[in-house]
Amino acid sequence: MEALGIEYLSAVLKSAGHQATLVYRPALFANYRVRIPGLETLLGGRLQDTVSEILAKSPDLLAFTVNISNMYNVVKLIRLVRQKSRVPIVVGGPMATSSAEFFLKHDLGDFVVIGEGEDAFLELVDALDSGRDPSRIRNLWFKRQEGVIRNPARPFVTDLDQIPFPDRTLYQEHGAVFGIIMAGRGCPFSCSYCFSGTGFRRTAPNPRHYYRIRDPLKVVQEASEAKTRYKVRWFHFMDDIFPVKRSWLETFFEAWKRDVNRPFDIYMAPIRMDRSLVRKLADAGCRHVNIGLQSAVPRIYRDLMGRRFKLEDVVALVRDLSANGITVAVENIIGVPTETRKEMLESMEWTVKHLPQAFVYTYKYVPLPGTPMAALAARVSGQDPETWLETLMEQPVDYRGTTFFVHPESDLANNIQDLEKVIGYIPESLRRRVLEKPSRTLKFVLKPAALVTTLWGANINWLPSYLLFYESQIGRLLGRRIKRH
Ligand code: B12
Numbered sequence: 001m002e003a004l005g006i007e008y009l010s011a012v013l014k015s016a017g018h019q020a021t022l023v024y025r026p027a028l029f030a031n032y033r034v035r036i037p038g039l040e041t042l043l044g045g046r047l048q049d050t051v052s053e054i055l056a057k058s059p060d061l062l063a064f065t066v067n068i069s070n071m072y073n074v075v076k077l078i079r080l081v082r083q084k085s086r087v088p089i090v091v092g093g094p095m096a097t098s099s100a101e102f103f104l105k106h107d108l109g110d111f112v113v114i115g116e117g118e119d120a121f122l123e124l125v126d127a128l129d130s131g132r133d134p135s136r137i138r139n140l141w142f143k144r145q146e147g148v149i150r151n152p153a154r155p156f157v158t159d160l161d162q163i164p165f166p167d168r169t170l171y172q173e174h175g176a177v178f179g180i181i182m183a184g185r186g187c188p189f190s191c192s193y194c195f196s197g198t199g200f201r202r203t204a205p206n207p208r209h210y211y212r213i214r215d216p217l218k219v220v221q222e223a224s225e226a227k228t229r230y231k232v233r234w235f236h237f238m239d240d241i242f243p244v245k246r247s248w249l250e251t252f253f254e255a256w257k258r259d260v261n262r263p264f265d266i267y268m269a270p271i272r273m274d275r276s277l278v279r280k281l282a283d284a285g286c287r288h289v290n291i292g293l294q295s296a297v298p299r300i301y302r303d304l305m306g307r308r309f310k311l312e313d314v315v316a317l318v319r320d321l322s323a324n325g326i327t328v329a330v331e332n333i334i335g336v337p338t339e340t341r342k343e344m345l346e347s348m349e350w351t352v353k354h355l356p357q358a359f360v361y362t363y364k365y366v367p368l369p370g371t372p373m374a375a376l377a378a379r380v381s382g383q384d385p386e387t388w389l390e391t392l393m394e395q396p397v398d399y400r401g402t403t404f405f406v407h408p409e410s411d412l413a414n415n416i417q418d419l420e421k422v423i424g425y426i427p428e429s430l431r432r433r434v435l436e437k438p439s440r441t442l443k444f445v446l447k448p449a450a451l452v453t454t455l456w457g458a459n460i461n462w463l464p465s466y467l468l469f470y471e472s473q474i475g476r477l478l479g480r481r482i483k484r485h
């Protein structure tokens with residue numbers, strides 16, 4: 001699916017006169033939301049074909065964005081490319097940022113860009129294009145005979161409005177413009193499990209400027225152009241936390257209704273929002289809100305995760321959003337280091353009891369390198385994070401399962417995850433027993449019920465994008481196959 005990081009980097013290159021193209025291998029039926037084993041290779045083709053497609057374009061530079069869930073495929077691609085070509089390779093994104101030494105040690109790229117990439121990437125491309133020495137580019141790390149060169153980092157761009165709008169044409173030709181957009185960058189909080197709030201924030205000498213908000217009118221202008229040019233019908237704001245400043249919101253709402261007038265969804269922090277603002281949010285077109293609760297147990301959310309919110313504020317927020325016709329998804333993390341059975345159950349029970357209007361999503365905890373909680377996970381499990389990275393090269397990670405860091409209570413975590421959508425319908429007195437020991441028959445009935453609720457509920461807002469996407473991808477692949485034979 002559309003990735004804003006890639007679109008911003010491409011926009012910056014193109015505005016400086018360079019060319020950029022995207023080789024796109026959609027993880028059809030093997031992605032973050034829809035996973036049907038086996039169909040991925042059948043429909044997506046072999047990685048070898050992707051490599052041939054890349055090399056057929058005779059690139060001067062190959063760029064990969066790496067996060068924990070695509071690392072497995074990126075590593076494979078880089079190795080396959082290396083067997084056939086010496087084209088320079090640059091990697092960036094969260095995993096490259098947190099584990100730059102690892103990438104260089106394992107020859108997974110010639111250059112690593114740490115943190116925010118626009119300026120460093122453009123300087124690298126300019127240097128390679130004109131034959132200049134790239135060795136002093138800030139944020140750039142690479143290997144020389146004398147060892148790894150780790151250039152110092154530049155400050156975060158403080159005025160995001162200087163950066164050109166993301167280049168959606170890259171995805172347009174693949175039918176994959178999903179209407180993903182951001183009103184700012186960064187986050188004001190620093191939760192211990194989160195790479196954005198901790199790792200990314202530390203990549204620049206001005207961490208206080210990590211959280212930035214764009215001019216609301218520029219955001220609206222970008223959306224309005226995307227609506228006309230790419231026929232976007234629904235926008236997904238992917239900000240870690242959507243802006244909550246009243247003056248910002250009021251300007252945004254008014255301009256959005258006037259110039260865009262399309263539904264949208266956002267992520268919000270679990271903090272109270274004035275009721276009049278909630279009404280205006282709904283009136284402007286917000287149809288869905290995701291809230292990260294993560295846990296309802298104070299020892300977990302406050303002491304371990306470092307999150308400062310009040311449970312009663314979450315209850316009020318979810319109630320007000322729902323009362324205004326906005327669907328709400330509440331996301332929890334399960335299986336963090338030192339979390340007990342009792343705490344896992346308590347968190348789930350509190351969530352379904354006090355937030356009955358919300359769709360619950362439970363994600364298993366995956367340690368993100370470079371975060372304080374990953375260091376704790378390594379300590380309590382006695383594992384070496386270097387071995388996690390090695391595992392990640394061999395096995396993909398997704399949101400339902402962990403590749404490494406197996407929590408001792410993972411069976412209970414699995415049950416909770418399987419029954420998250422339906423447990424609220426079971427009488428309160430039976431919930432704990434069902435979560436601890438669901439009978440096979442019950443699971444057999446409840447799991448499909450949970451799937452239907454998921455599709456019908458909170459994710460309904462993604463359906464138009466997904467339907468169009470799958471239709472265009474399958475059409476494209478069939479077209480290709482028919483042409484080939
Ligand atoms: C939007 C988003 C999603 C969307 C993805 C939509 C999409 N395709 O983009 C959804 C909701 C689907 C999603 C899902 C997941 N996400 Co997410 N997501 C984000 C979020 C909030 C914003 C990403 C973004 O667009 N940022 C804006 C752009 C401009 O920044 P950027 O991508 O970082 O790119 C900049 C730099 O990193 C750098 N850069 C990036 N790539 C490259 C490449 C090169 C060559 C260069 C030079 C530079 C460079 O330059 C860019 C411009 O400055 C981030 C948090 C965050 N604040 O970054 C988490 C984040 C990326 N997600 C994360 C995770 C863990 C996940 C999941 C695994 C969660 C889960 N448990 O399921 C899944 C995996 C999905 C998948 N298969 O990739 C983690 C990744 C941590 C890690 N170590 O990899 C993050 C950082 C959040 C966190 N918890 O810390 N996510």
Ligand code: SF4
Nearest residue numbers: 187189191194197240
């Ligand atoms: S509020 Fe969300 S994005 Fe911000 S630090 Fe916490 S988990 Fe990360």
